[in-house]
Each structure stands twice: as structure tokens, then as C-alpha cells.
Amino acid sequence: MNLFEPFQFAFFRNGIIVAVLAGAICGLIGVYVVLRQMSYIGHGLSHSIFGGAAASAVLSVNFYLGAGLWGLLSALMIGRVARRGKIGSDAAIGVITTASFAMGLALSNLFGQAKRSIDAVLFGSILGVGGTDVIAVLGAGVLSVVVIYACYRHLLFATFDPEVANVSGVNVARMEALLMLMLAITILFTMKVMGVLLISAMLVTPAATARMMTNSFARMLTIAPIIGALCGFTGMLLSYHIDVSPGATIILMASTVFLVVFTITGSRGRRNVAGLGHH
Template sequence: MLSPADFLADLLNPDLAFLPKALAVAMMSSLVCGVIGGYVVLRGMAFIGDAVAHAVFPGLAVAFVLQGSLVLGGAVAGVLTAVLVAVFAQNRRLKEDSIIGVFFVAAFALGIVIISRAPGYAGSLQQFLFGSITGIPDEDVLVVAGSGLVLLTVVFLLHKEFVLVTLDREMARAAGLPVFALDVVLYVCVAVAIVISVQTIGNILVLALLITPAAAARLLTDRLGVMMLLAPVIGSASALVGLYLSWSADLPVGGMIVLVATAVFLLAWFFAPRHGLVPRRLTRERVREQPAGQRR
């Protein structure tokens, strides 16, 4: 196993320039997904994250066929699908998850058809599905950084509105907030966060980067502000540790990042101070041991 000091030396090695670039993209993606994932977990809309992750696939396929930017192609497809879901979901005859199911299956099928017509698609399909963090071009690093900065700015400006719509849509309407417009903006934010993360851990695993750190943070605190800070910290730390373990043991980067984040979630599930399984059991045992007259 590579020591942390040796890993740091490799990060500073000019001959391994792709390694710090991979770390930068992984941490930026994890940070952005951690912030957006807070709203996704609070709203119980993990399925929309899965839908958008599949919806970016035809955009990636078109970009590959045209030899264009994968980030730009995925962004166009993801944003378009997110807007369509928001529009069609306004018809309350069908629930939101039904609309999402229709569009993400159709989008993923379209992507498979498109990329199957391109020569050499098999290797590219693997790259789309599982990520290729060590082969990210320099221009995509700048796109990820710029997109992430814009996304975090939007979230900062609309945080209160997002929270109100997430927790009580009817109150938000009564307060005069444009609920539909905020839905569209939030869906687009989810789409962009997923698109800039696809090259890090791939189309299949990207949902974990969006959900798992935020879910772990949700177990660790009851305060929304603290949760929104903890989620990106957990995501970024998972990216750092995951890349280190991947580089040390020659394992897939995306898989290791997700497994580290999952390990943090499991630790929170069992040992979170108020909501962990172990503290809750200990509390119940203490209550049972108290004399009946002292129980509240």
C-alpha cells in the first residue's frame, strides 16, 4: 500500500500531471454534488438524480460522435430532460416519479441507439458508464470549475427559496414564490451537478456522489445549515481518500470514491450521536433501567 507521503510525492511529480488534475476534478465534483444533494435528500427526489444521470447519456453520445465536448453535450441533454420533467410534472394526474421514469428510460435508450452507430463505441460506452478521470482534458477541468462556481452562486442566492419549496410547497405558493420556476432551476442545478461529475465516477455511480454524502450529513445533524456544510465536506473527503486508495491499489477511481462515501454513511447510520442505531439503543436501555417513577 502506498503511504500518504508517497501519494503526495506523486501528486507533485510533473510526470504524473494527470493525477492532481484528477484530484481537482473529483473534489470539485464532490463538493458541488454535496451541496445540491442536500436539497435532493431533503426533498426525497433521489429518483430525479437517477433520471438526469441517465438523461445525460444521449448528449454524451452525440458529443462523442461529433467529437465535441462531453461536458457540454451532457449538459444540454440533462438540462433539456430536467426542464421536460418539470413541465410534465405540473399535471398532477401523474405523479412526478412516473414522469421521471418515462423520460429517463427514453433518454438512455436514445443514447444507446446513437452511440451504437459510432465506430469504436464499446470503449467509449465503458468510459461513459464507469468514468475516466485520468483522461480528462484540460479544457474540461476549466468547464467543471466554471460550472461549479456558477452553480454554487445560484444555490447561494436561492437557498431560502429552495428550502421553503422543498419543505412546504403550499406555503411557498401562498407566499407568492414562483414554485414552478424554482422547480425548473433546481432540476437544472441537479442536471449540471451530475454532468460535471460523470467523467469522475461514470454514469452508473454518479447518483451516489449526489445522495450518499448528503444522506450521511442528514444523519449527523438536525440543522439544515450544518447539513449543507457537512455534505460537501464528506463528498470531498471521500474523493480524496478514494483517489488515494485507487492509486495505491490500482483499483477503479469511481468505485473507490463511492465505497468510501458509503463507509462514511454506514458509520453515521450506526454511530451518529442522536440518530445512529447504537446511541438510540443505548438510550432505550438507559430508559428501561430507570425506576418507573423517574421516566419521562
């Protein structure tokens, strides 16, 4: 078996570039997702976008346009339902995103010809990845890096201590909106390779692994994207050679790295990762 045989195919070269970039972006944004305990929002948003992706496939509308608008609409509805006060934001996310997901499944069943692309959205695919997707993911990556670079200290302050940040002149609401927007962009532009059902794991696992390896926020922001990119690369190779969806193999690679680091770092790492849910 020639490990690098798939590189002769243009679709694979596109796919692996997207997977590496997607892994790195998920790792980068995942740091904020994990530390702000936003993983449920990421999970919900990806399920919600599935409805838009299914509708786009059925109506032959551009994927990024259809799924993006759908995601934006869902986020606005979540905000509107949660603001009423009687329903918590977690329940609002549950209701709206699962409704959107169910609609995606219904469209999938009703319009059989769209089934193939809907499966690709659910579990990830490298077959549909073209030059446009490479540019789109590259753009999302550059945007994420620029935003984090420019707003680094304000984002850190708003993540670590929102109340004091607010008093100290940081516009916390704007920082939160910015993070939500970056999360939505990350999901939208990486879900083709990762798949809706598995992308939330990629938003959490590299960042949680990085948390076990360091006590510094700056180093965590460096380590998590590197882990994500490596998992994207190795996961794509594995996907080709064992003929399994790339979303699954990339997540399996990330989970393996997590387990190895979990074992090596011992009680210190376990304490760090256990503390992610505690304030």
C-alpha cells in the first residue's frame, strides 16, 4: 500500500487541504467554545444548519448561501425564544435546532435525489470538495486568525471574567456576538468535510487535549489548532485507505490523541480537563 497514493487525485488534494484547515480552525475556535462552555451551542448550530443544507440541496441553491442564511435565522430565533425568559437558552437551542434537523431529514426522505448530498453533509465527504471550498475554508481561517489577533485581549478578558471585563470598558456583548459569528462561520465552512453529526466533537476534542497539555491560554491557542490540523491530515489519509467517511476518521484520530495525552499527563491533565465545566 502506497500511503501517499491518493495525492495523485485532485479531489483528494483539495479534500486534505480543506481537512487540515478545517481541523486547525475548529481547534482555534474550539478553545473559546471549550472555555466558555459553548459546545452545546456548537452542537445545536451544526444540527440547525443541516436543515438549511438539505433545503439548499433540494432547491439547488448555493450550499454556503442556503445553509448560512438558515444558520443565521436559527441563531436569531434562539435569541428571540430565550429572551422571553420563560425558556432557558439551552431549551431554546434544543427546540429550534432539532426542529431544523428534523426538517432536513424529512426533506431527505421526500426528495430521494438529494439523498447523496445530504448524507455527505451528515457524515462528511471529500468527493464534493472543490477549489471553491478550498478558498472558502482558507478565507474562514484567515478571518478567524485576524479577528483573534486583533481582539485577543478583549476576547480573553470577556471569556475569563465577563463582569469585570464589562466594567473595565470591554464591550462583552460585542465580543460574545463576534464569537457566535465565528463559530457559525467555522461550522458552515468546515461541515462539508467533517459532517454535521461530528463537527461538534472537532470543536471540543483538540481544545480539550490542548488544555491538558498547558496552563497558558496563549499556548492553548497555539497547540489546539496544531492538533486539529494534524488530525485533519492523518484522518483524511485514513479515510481514503479504509474507505470510511472523513468526519469519522478525523474525529477518531482526535479522540486517540486525547486518550494518549489523557494517559500521559496523568492527574494534572485530568484535573485541567475536569475543571473545564467548573466556575
